[in-house]
């Protein structure tokens with residue numbers, strides 16, 4: 001086998017198998033209509049599966065569409081959004097699937113959000129109820145989901161706080177009495193207590209110092225190890241390296257590469273030049289930033305959106321590369337030896 005084929009075979013082994021998928025996303029696109037007829041192509045043709053027990057890290061520069069993708073899966077987009085494609089969520093008994101994109105608001109509110117799909121939101125302060133203490137929000141979530149006894153609820157709330165490194169002594173505080181980092185941990189505790197089969201964690205470690213970052217992502221990893229699926233949206237490549245099974249790299253609204261984490265962070269490295277650029281920008285690697293800026297999502301070029309910044313671009317790149325075999329690039333790099 002050529003090096004190329006070996007790589008493909010290895011990738012196939014570590015990729016989530018479709019039949020175990022908790023979530024299967026196909027051709028998911030989100031565009032926002034702006035006044036004056038302009039549109040923002042926030043997410044274009046996203047394709048990925050997420051299996052039980054698996055952590056997929058979604059990485060990419062600010063504004064590339066990561067949070068919009070997560071919001072689309074929960075039906076939390078504003079009125080000017082147009083969504084297409086499918087996102088099939090497996091039912092717990094495995095009998096049927098729910099298309100999160102086609103589901104109506106009633107279904108999403110009653111059976112999906114918080115129950116089957118949990119969210120650690122990017123701005124936790126906005127998602128915590130301002131008039132209730134952290135303890136009462138945690139206990140209320142347990143009550144709504146399981147209706148267990150008061151004592152059991154209290155214990156579940158304290159356990160979830162502990163798992164999210166939220167100090168027990170702060171449970172009786174109101175959200176406005178919390179620092180950003182504590183609000184973050186309260187939101188993580190709330191997401192963990194819901195015990196959903198699919199957890200979307202959108203920058204769950206913002207504002208935390210390294211120890212707490214490690215502790216939080218390790219807890220999320222344990223959650224996945226118990227058979228749930230985890231989509232970890234993060235700028236923190238070290239956190240992704242620590243817990244992800246696979247890494248999806250997003251650029252200007254498109255997923256441009258999905259690679260097993262051991263290859264992505266290992267000696268072989270990713271294949272898309274943008275993904276390589278992200279790694280090379282890290283202080284403990286080459287510390288060389290990618291030149292230039294991402295394009296406006298309201299004025300995307302016709303071809304590869306990364307071409308203007310890409311060291312390998314040729315005239316071929318004026319055609320948009322298809323996303324095939326987990327890669328969208330005309331000039332993928334060969335594995336580094």
Ligand SMILES: Nc1ncnc2c1ncn2[C@@H]1O[C@H](COP(=O)(O)OP(=O)(O)OP(=O)(O)O)[C@@H](O)[C@H]1O
Pocket residue numbers: 032040042060061062063064065066067068069078080122297
């Ligand atoms: N309601 C909206 N109307 C128009 N454009 C929007 C709307 N919401 C988000 N966008 C645009 O969609 C794009 C993607 O935003 P998104 O929040 O998903 O980025 P992100 O990858 O999560 O960035 P970050 O890492 O900073 O959180 C941005 O260009 C943003 O301005």
Ligand code: NI
Pocket residue numbers: 066067068122202
């Ligand atoms: Ni975001």
